[in-house]
Amino acid sequence: MLDTFKKNIDKFAEVSNDEFEEIQKFFEIKNVAKKGNLLEEGQIPRHHYFVLSGLLRKFYINEKGIEQTTEFAIETWWMTDNIAYERKIASEFYIQAVEKSKILCITQEGQEKLVKAFPVMERYFRFVYQRAYAAAQMRIKYLYSLSKEDFYYQSIERYPEFAQRIPQYLLASYLGFTPEYLSEIRKKRIS
């Protein structure tokens, strides 16, 4: 199972098997049931999560009391409330398992000790954040430029496995649709 993590590191940085033996000691493995919460609004996020298997989502409760999903994370993706995690402040978000998931957890102190002990992991995390930042920038462009309908089409075309795997009502929440509106668009697309 930890192979998933080793392979992900290997994409960006060179870590020997012996080093990896030591690196994995900085992490805990956690099993999360479907709909289990890893983080809740008002909590200080203690961990940065790496998805070994399963699917997480991040959401907040908006002023209408509705869950607004802002992000998903599948295998090999990292997730936390980054600002609150770094500043050790209360989060405005929930992180929840959409499917039964297996997660690697590291604390902020643990992550800092890890990169000090294994500077090669600075390189790994530099790539992790660089990619995540680039993806967030594209996301912002789409939020400006695409209609909700086009954003939906773009999402299912670019990430077909992803769109199939995510329950429709969550995909609707991520896109800022009502589930009814999403179902209408889908019908239109098929017809």
Added chain:
Amino acid sequence: MLDTFKKNIDKFAEVSNDEFEEIQKFFEIKNVAKKGNLLEEGQIPRHHYFVLSGLLRKFYINEKGIEQTTEFAIETWWMTDNIAYERKIASEFYIQAVEKSKILCITQEGQEKLVKAFPVMERYFRFVYQRAYAAAQMRIKYLYSLSKEDFYYQSIERYPEFAQRIPQYLLASYLGFTPEYLSEIRKKRIS
């Protein structure tokens, strides 16, 4: 002038003056006139930019032919089209100096050589991307949750010097307003 860069590195990583002498050789200094373009749509972004003084903005031309500003960068901020820069593909963006600016430029190859020669710079860039990613995540939350009007108030409250410095028509473009609508909101706020 390069002190600005040294101080920014010092916030995140430890670099001696001798090391900094070597590090700065990886960069070129560029003076950009007001409204000068550092990147244009269709070009492959050759550089990552660090603002020593001045102000840059990133925008794209939308389907209505209007410039949509998506980001600003002031002193000590980095800017490029990150996806296109990393993948060496044509950009969909322009990067333009809003004020006369002094910029540090590094190529992608240069940046890779720099972090190989000075692994401590991996740590620096890890922090740069980590902060940028966290800010982009908050931005995405605001794009979901705030009305354009509230986003405007939030922006000028959180970054007052920033909002004062940016010409009103560009602030309007960033917020997705017409300049007329922005001027109306401002009147309402004062009255």
